[in-house]
Amino acid sequence: MTATLDAPRTAAPRVNPPPRNPAGTLLSILAWVIGVLFVLPVLWMVLTSLHSEENAATNPPSLFAPLTLDGYANFFGAQTGTSPWPALLNSLTASVLSTALVLVLAIPAAYALSIRPVRKWTDVLFFFLSTKMLPVVAGLLPVYLIAQSIGMLDNIWLLIILYTSMNLPIAVWMMRSFLAEVPVEVLEAASIDGCSLPRTLRTVVVPMVLPGIAATSLICFIFSWNELLFARVLTATVAQTAPVFLTGFVTSQGLFLATVCAASVVVSLPVLIAGFAAQDKLVQGLSLGAIK
Amino acid sequence: MSTALEPQTSPDSQQVAGQSAALRRAGDWARRAPLLPALIFLIIVTQLPFVGTLVISFMNWNAYYPDEVGFAGFDNYRRVLTDVTTRDSIITTIVLTVSVVLVSLVLGLAIALLLDRTFRGRGFVRTMMITPFLIVPVAAALLWKHALFNPEYGLFNGVLTWIFGENAPQPDWISTMPLTAVVASLVWQWTPFMMLILLAGLQSKPLDVIEAAKIDGCTSWQIFRHMTFPHLRQYLELGGLLGSIYIVQNFDAVFTITSGGLGTANLPYTIYQIFYNAHDFGRASAAGVIVVIGTIIIATLALRTVSSLFREEGAR
Numbered sequence: 001m002t003a004t005l006d007a008p009r010t011a012a013p014r015v016n017p018p019p020r021n022p023a024g025t026l027l028s029i030l031a032w033v034i035g036v037l038f039v040l041p042v043l044w045m046v047l048t049s050l051h052s053e054e055n056a057a058t059n060p061p062s063l064f065a066p067l068t069l070d071g072y073a074n075f076f077g078a079q080t081g082t083s084p085w086p087a088l089l090n091s092l093t094a095s096v097l098s099t100a101l102v103l104v105l106a107i108p109a110a111y112a113l114s115i116r117p118v119r120k121w122t123d124v125l126f127f128f129l130s131t132k133m134l135p136v137v138a139g140l141l142p143v144y145l146i147a148q149s150i151g152m153l154d155n156i157w158l159l160i161i162l163y164t165s166m167n168l169p170i171a172v173w174m175m176r177s178f179l180a181e182v183p184v185e186v187l188e189a190a191s192i193d194g195c196s197l198p199r200t201l202r203t204v205v206v207p208m209v210l211p212g213i214a215a216t217s218l219i220c221f222i223f224s225w226n227e228l229l230f231a232r233v234l235t236a237t238v239a240q241t242a243p244v245f246l247t248g249f250v251t252s253q254g255l256f257l258a259t260v261c262a263a264s265v266v267v268s269l270p271v272l273i274a275g276f277a278a279q280d281k282l283v284q285g286l287s288l289g290a291i292k
Numbered sequence: 293m294s295t296a297l298e299p300q301t302s303p304d305s306q307q308v309a310g311q312s313a314a315l316r317r318a319g320d321w322a323r324r325a326p327l328l329p330a331l332i333f334l335i336i337v338t339q340l341p342f343v344g345t346l347v348i349s350f351m352n353w354n355a356y357y358p359d360e361v362g363f364a365g366f367d368n369y370r371r372v373l374t375d376v377t378t379r380d381s382i383i384t385t386i387v388l389t390v391s392v393v394l395v396s397l398v399l400g401l402a403i404a405l406l407l408d409r410t411f412r413g414r415g416f417v418r419t420m421m422i423t424p425f426l427i428v429p430v431a432a433a434l435l436w437k438h439a440l441f442n443p444e445y446g447l448f449n450g451v452l453t454w455i456f457g458e459n460a461p462q463p464d465w466i467s468t469m470p471l472t473a474v475v476a477s478l479v480w481q482w483t484p485f486m487m488l489i490l491l492a493g494l495q496s497k498p499l500d501v502i503e504a505a506k507i508d509g510c511t512s513w514q515i516f517r518h519m520t521f522p523h524l525r526q527y528l529e530l531g532g533l534l535g536s537i538y539i540v541q542n543f544d545a546v547f548t549i550t551s552g553g554l555g556t557a558n559l560p561y562t563i564y565q566i567f568y569n570a571h572d573f574g575r576a577s578a579a580g581v582i583v584v585i586g587t588i589i590i591a592t593l594a595l596r597t598v599s600s601l602f603r604e605e606g607a608r
Contacts, residue, residue: 028411034403035417041480042423044447045435057445059462060453105333108326118323122602124331126595131338133591135541137560138580141567142344165337168330197326226428229543229560233568243430243544250548252438257445260438264431275426276419283488287530 049261056258071258075266084263087245090156092270094231094241095224098163099217102171105164106216110175111201115187125176128169136166136229144233156239162230167220174219174285178212179205215281218274225271242267342584348577355571368578378579380555381562385540388471388558392478393535397528399479400486407487408494418491425484433548436477441465441549470554474545482539486531493527494520526601533594540587559583 047063048056049072055065070078077083109128113121143162144153152158182205190200206213228243235244246267249260275282352364372378407418424432440447443464452460466473497520505515543560550556552565559579567576 024409024411027406027409031403031406031409031411031417032413034406035420038480038484039420039423041435041440041447042427045427045439048439059445059450061445061447061450105330109330112323112325112327116323118327119320122599124327126599128330128334129598130591130595131334133537133587133594134338134342135560135580135583135587137541137543137563138345138584139338139341140563141348141573141576141580142341144567145344145573146341161337165334168334172330222426226430228430228547229564232547233564243428246428246430246434247548249434249438250551252442257438257442260434264427264435268426268428268431271428272423272426275422279419279422282422283492286485287489287492287534 045261045264049258049265051258053255053258056261057255071262072266074256074259075262084242084245084266087240087242088267090159090235090239091225091242091267093156094159094163095221098160098167098224099220101160101164102167102220103213103217106168106171106175107201107206107213108197109172110179111197111205113172114176114179115182115205125173128172131165132169140229140233143230147234153234154236154238156235158234159227159231159239159241162234163224163227166227167223170223170285171216171220174216175209175212177284178209178216182208212281215278215285218278219282219285222271222274222278225274345577345580348573349581351574351577353573355573364574368574369582371575372578372582377557378559378562381557381559382582384471384556385558385560388475388478388542388546388556389536389539391475392482392539393532395475396479396482396486396535397532399483400531401490401524401528403483403487404490404494407491421487422484424480425482427481429481429544430548432481433477433545436473436480437466437549441473466550467554470550470556474549474556477549478539478542478545482535486535489531489534490524490527493524497523526597529597530594530601533590533597536590537587537594540583540590 050067050069051062051065052068052070053074055062056071058065074080075084112118113125118124147153147155147158186204186208187200190204195204226243227241228247231241231244232247235241246263249256249263278285349368350364350366351361352367353361403421407414407421427435438446443449443462446465448465449460449462452462502515502519505519510518541560542558543564546552546556546558546561547564552561557565560583563576563579563583566572566579570576
């Protein structure tokens with residue numbers, strides 16, 4: 001306990017040179033140890049994915065077994081013949097298109113909530129947020145029944161629409177906080193020059209908040225890519241996404257640990273890349289824009 | 293917020309005040325126009341289905357008996373609340389959510405305090421900490437189930453063999469402690485989330501005031517107790533409430549690690565089963581409505597916290 005309580009004292013020297021006391025060194029080592037412990041399962045996953053199935057399933061673990069890409073070959077269908085590519089491409093389609101749709105809807109909405117706000121704009125903003133809190137499972141059945149009656153089951157466009165609605169509140173909140181930082185003078189100049197709203201958005205506002213748009217897109221992409229419940233219930237063989245493909249590994253099938261780990265690595269890779277790229281804005285997205 | 297916007301809105305509203313009401317209405321609609329596509333889309337896709345759920349929850353509707361569809365009154369609710377499986381899953385949901393949120397908040401706070409200091413490789417440690425959150429939830433659950441918890445070749449029992457040799461205990465983690473196993477994997481994924489929010493809170497605390505307190509001879513405990521902690525409180529609330537909203541809805545970990553067996557079925561999983569396997573649409577909807585009522589209670593608190601942060605930002 002005392003170890004953690006010392007932290008505020010050593011926190012202030014962010015402006016001063018780093019502390020040189022033994023307690024500080026100990027706390028730094030502790031931080032490193034905890035960081036390594038948290039990342040260890042991921043490293044273990046990567047290492048196991050590079051072992052042969054025989055070496056992956058030993059007890060005690062064989063750390064220094066020879067590396068091979070057999071696990072990845074198996075995941076891509078070397079033995080079973082079922083390729084994960086359709087599922088990966090479906091995930092990519094659903095994530096990219098829903099993110100694009102989110103941006104098209106969210107940027108004008110955020111404009112109407114920050115730069116030229118409508119009356120009671122805070123109420124509207126909180127309405128957006130409240131829809132995010134409605135559990136997905138509560139609306140699942142009607143969505144299923146409607147999709148069934150209009151023949152949209154197992155159709156990637158259904159997922160695109162649902163993922164758009166899932167991410168729209170987050171995007172509106174994030175984009176609002178980015179747009180609020182655009183200087184007024186720039187927009188006044190544009191309106192004096194006779195710019196229409198779509199043109200102002202496209203040529204003036206969007207270029208100024210490009211980093212914010214990038215961060216918003218990456219976070220929407222991550223959430224769409226990760227989603228399982230909708231995809232599991234509403235898709236089958238044609239439109240199944242990568243997480244649904246992964247559920248094929250839920251039950252053990254003999255020697256398959258390297259393949260499972262290879263599958264997990266491949267499916268997580270886009271999220272890891274997007275997440276590390278958006279690292280600085282991640283917290284803002286996760287707190288729905290509440291924290292800068 | 294309002295202070296930042298005033299210069300933009302006030303000249304407009306003065307102009308508008310002088311003109312006719314018709315023009316003002318037209319101006320209002322011009323302001324609303326960019327908002328409407330998003331708003332209408334969201335109402336159609338998220339609110340209307342819930343109305344459907346509400347209606348179906350009062351109906352007797354099982355897809356296996358299509359001839360018996362009709363009005364059921366509160367029958368579904370009575371069945372949901374008296375059924376042992378659903379009642380157990382309500383308790384499981386509460387235990388799962390509370391334990392994951394509390395443990396990851398405490399761990400997240402400790403780690404955020406450790407990272408709110410200057411030391412060699414701080415950015416790298418932060419990146420390592422974030423990594424678990426960036427593993428696709430199904431993949432993370434598969435990793436814990438097969439690569440860590442497996443009694444024969446999982447890493448945990450492998451490490452036990454390393455330490456204790458041939459006669460090491462080799463527990464079957466998922467069978468002996470199923471709920472703890474699910475909680476452990478979720479804590480691993482959600483501690484980074486809490487850590488990020490709390491670290492943002494720590495780094496926004498007023499350094500000059502703390503500096504002054506130190507010069508006045510305050511101990512580090514006094515500074516933590518009376519300055520850091522009150523400042524951090526709303527970030528703790530935000531992390532806890534947002535975490536609850538996501539974890540109440542958790543489906544991936546329960547589905548993957550235990551497939552809802554061994555008393556780990558939470559409400560989302562149970563509703564999925566009633567709907568997907570039993571095809572009892574009426575009962576699934578009634579359970580869905582109950583989840584929503586529970587979530588509204590948490591959500592009201594969450595919205596209050598977010599709006600207090602929001603007002604503080606505006607006051608700045």
